[in-house]
Amino acid sequence: MENFHSTLSRRDFMKALGLSGAGIGMASATSSVFHDLDEVMASPNAGFQRPWWVKEREFENPTCEVNWDIIKPMDSSKSLHGYITTGPKGWGTDPASSFNQVFGTEKIVEIHETTNKSIIDGVQHNEPGWNLRDRALDRASTASYVKTVFTLDENKNEYSPEFFGVSKWQGTPEENSRMLRAAARFLGASQVQYGVLNEKTKNLIFNRFYTGQPIVFENTEKAYYTSNKFVLPSNKELYFISLAIQMHKEGFRHGRSSIRNSSNHSRYRLWSQIQGCMQVFLEAIGYQGIGYPMPYWGVMPSAADAILSGHAEIARNKNVCISPEYGTVCGYFTLLTDLPLEPSRPVDAGIFRFCHTCRKCADACPVQCISHGAEPSWEVPPPTTNPNMEPVYSMPGKKVFHTDSSLCMTQFNGFGIGCGNCMGTCVFNTNNAAIVHEFVKGTVSTTGLLNGFLWQADKFFGYGLTPDDEKENWWNYSFPTYGVDSTVSVSNGGY
Amino acid sequence: MWFIAGLIIGAVCVGLIWFLKIRNYTLTWYEWLLSFIGIALLLFTIQNFFASLAEIEDQAASLFLLVTGIPSIIILATVWQLSARRIKSS
Numbered sequence: 041m042e043n044f045h046s047t048l049s050r051r052d053f054m055k056a057l058g059l060s061g062a063g064i065g066m067a068s069a070t071s072s073v074f075h076d077l078d079e080v081m082a083s084p085n086a087g088f089q090r091p092w093w094v095k096e097r098e099f100e101n102p103t104c105e106v107n108w109d110i111i112k113p114m115d116s117s118k119s120l121h122g123y124i125t126t127g128p129k130g131w132g133t134d135p136a137s138s139f140n141q142v143f144g145t146e147k148i149v150e151i152h153e154t155t156n157k158s159i160i161d162g163v164q165h166n167e168p169g170w171n172l173r174d175r176a177l178d179r180a181s182t183a184s185y186v187k188t189v190f191t192l193d194e195n196k197n198e199y200s201p202e203f204f205g206v207s208k209w210q211g212t213p214e215e216n217s218r219m220l221r222a223a224a225r226f227l228g229a230s231q232v233q234y235g236v237l238n239e240k241t242k243n244l245i246f247n248r249f250y251t252g253q254p255i256v257f258e259n260t261e262k263a264y265y266t267s268n269k270f271v272l273p274s275n276k277e278l279y280f281i282s283l284a285i286q287m288h289k290e291g292f293r294h295g296r297s298s299i300r301n302s303s304n305h306s307r308y309r310l311w312s313q314i315q316g317c318m319q320v321f322l323e324a325i326g327y328q329g330i331g332y333p334m335p336y337w338g339v340m341p342s343a344a345d346a347i348l349s350g351h352a353e354i355a356r357n358k359n360v361c362i363s364p365e366y367g368t369v370c371g372y373f374t375l376l377t378d379l380p381l382e383p384s385r386p387v388d389a390g391i392f393r394f395c396h397t398c399r400k401c402a403d404a405c406p407v408q409c410i411s412h413g414a415e416p417s418w419e420v421p422p423p424t425t426n427p428n429m430e431p432v433y434s435m436p437g438k439k440v441f442h443t444d445s446s447l448c449m450t451q452f453n454g455f456g457i458g459c460g461n462c463m464g465t466c467v468f469n470t471n472n473a474a475i476v477h478e479f480v481k482g483t484v485s486t487t488g489l490l491n492g493f494l495w496q497a498d499k500f501f502g503y504g505l506t507p508d509d510e511k512e513n514w515w516n517y518s519f520p521t522y523g524v525d526s527t528v529s530v531s532n533g534g535y
Numbered sequence: 536m537w538f539i540a541g542l543i544i545g546a547v548c549v550g551l552i553w554f555l556k557i558r559n560y561t562l563t564w565y566e567w568l569l570s571f572i573g574i575a576l577l578l579f580t581i582q583n584f585f586a587s588l589a590e591i592e593d594q595a596a597s598l599f600l601l602v603t604g605i606p607s608i609i610i611l612a613t614v615w616q617l618s619a620r621r622i623k624s625s
Contacts, residue, residue, distance in 0.1 A: 474595070475586070
């Protein structure tokens with residue numbers, strides 16, 4: 041080329057730069073008021089923002105005309121649902137029921153017989169929408185009454201294959217895994233992975249429950265429990281189902297606060313329902329669902345199962361694991377079953393490698409219980425609070441960064457609302473809207489060369505815990521149901 | 536929102552190409568390359584800006600304007616001036 045010398049003068053360059061800067065400044069000034077075009081047209085308040093084509097009317101004046109002079113308090117027992125569950129011949133046969141008065145006992149009995157026959161025929165003939173697993177899901181969906189138990193009461197196995205006179209569900213392990221994932225997500229789990237109890241992973245089964253009862257293997261067909269022990273069958277292959285229940289990320293960014301504590305407790309509330317539903321589903325297709333005897337405590341470490349089955353990788357805080365999809369803010373629970381399943385493999389998304397460089401959680405810990413070391417170790421040091429004590433609460437056998445759990449417990453139990461600073465501030469505790477997060481995750485997974493830069497960039501861009509003076513804003517935000525994005529890893533439905 | 540953004544970007548691109556054809560202007564290969572990079576960076580900035588606001592990360596949103604937005608403007612301005620000067624001198 042002949043002319044390398046630029047003819048763009050400094051004056052012109054600075055003029056262009058200034059105009060550009062002014063343009064960006066105007067855009068940001070405008071955008072601080074309107075977050076997107078929808079909000080330009082909608083209310084600025086964080087309430088129930090409806091589409092522009094939904095118009096509000098006056099109070100007590102819906103689109104159907106109402107004559108308030110005629111409306112009086114109604115006797116709800118006279119609705120078609122009144123006295124519906126009572127009666128000498130079952131559902132709806134109580135003469136006091138409006139339903140009974142409308143149809144008559146004879147007709148209702150006929151309806152029952154027809155309905156039951158349809159259900160039984162559907163299962164026996166494997167009809168689409170009526171087959172064994174369809175009925176199992178239906179049954180599981182009403183199982184919120186089931187309290188958290190190790191195994192279900194054998195007397196409550198109506199709708200089991202035996203009830204219908206069919207054999208238990210038969211599918212390949214791959215089909216079973218797919219089926220169980222569909223059922224679990226419908227019933228409330230965020231994601232599901234699987235593993236098999238082999239000679240290695242059986243060592244993860246506790247030998248005592250947290251209240252001291254032994255957990256043993258016996259030559260028995262079904263798992264059972266007494267007041268003195270929990271028994272698992274030794275004569276059949278068992279699989280573990282690792283269920284993820286994601287939690288509210290914004291809540292965890294509050295660190296030590298009641299809102300974070302609420303976010304944490306929510307997974308136990310959901311689990312207490314999901315476990316019962318899953319156990320009923322498994323029983324209804326002819327298999328066992330061996331669960332938590334109590335909502336908070338199971339028979340094997342759920343974080344270990346989550347890591348081994350590929351939900352997540354371990355974090356710098358060895359009591360936390362990090363999912364590529366859900367980050368740090370996710371709880372894991374384990375069910376055991378004899379339904380043959382296809383195990384899923386551990387994953388490598390560069391997360392644990394990133395933790396070798398990043399120390400954001402360690403820096404954020406109020407009692408500095410998370411190691412700042414450069415390399416993980418096999419050692420399990422004694423607790424700082426009692427150096428003469430053997431760390432019996434921690435099983436060796438994994439090369440991790442050490443977290444002094446005794447110090448952590450001073451925060452976990454010390455304020456009545458727990459801590460969770462480490463989880464809230466983590467680089468991987470980000471939401472999913474900004475595409476930069478996918479670039480970061482992809483880079484972290486591919487190479488560790490930029491880990492230091494990305495850690496510093498995370499801090500520079502202001503990600504992390506919410507300042508105290510902004511915490512009250514939580515009550516004005518409009519978050520999804522349960523405070524989580526349930527569309528993560530969803531492929532169908534256009535959600 | 537992205538539907539509207541796509542319409543605008545498509546219209547601008549068609550308009551620019553039409554303008555170049557009408558005036559019989561051409562861009563060099565490096566001007567094309569810088570244009571794509573600049574536009575990609577600008578779109579990256581816009582997406583991350585609005586999405587960061589939606590994520591309630593106001594500081595991140597502002598810094599995207601600074602860290603990726605300004606460079607994208609500089610790149611596009613450079614392409615504009617390079618091509619304008621070259622066309623003018625020819």
